[in-house]
Amino acid sequence: MKNFYDVQQFLKSFGTIIYIGERDAEISLMMMELDELYEGGIIEQRVYDTAKIILTHELKNSTD
Numbered sequence: 001m002k003n004f005y006d007v008q009q010f011l012k013s014f015g016t017i018i019y020i021g022e023r024d025a026e027i028s029l030m031m032m033e034l035d036e037l038y039e040g041g042i043i044e045q046r047v048y049d050t051a052k053i054i055l056t057h058e059l060k061n062s063t064d
Contacts, residue, residue: 001051002054003054004054004058007051014033014037014042016030018033023062024059027058028059030055031055031056034048034051034052
């Protein structure tokens with residue numbers, strides 16, 4: 001995973017598509033979904049960490 005689109009596609013592979021029209025809210029929901037996947041033991045920590053870093057960066061950039 002290298003960018004926001006990659007995280008979207010990764011979540012899509014688990015059947016998760018998030019679109020509500022508000023970027024900050026979408027990013028927050030994506031983060032929550034990643035938390036659930038990680039806590040459920042479905043994804044590895046390395047993947048989780050990478051995706052969270054990307055989303056955190058996107059969230060910071062969307063509020064600037």
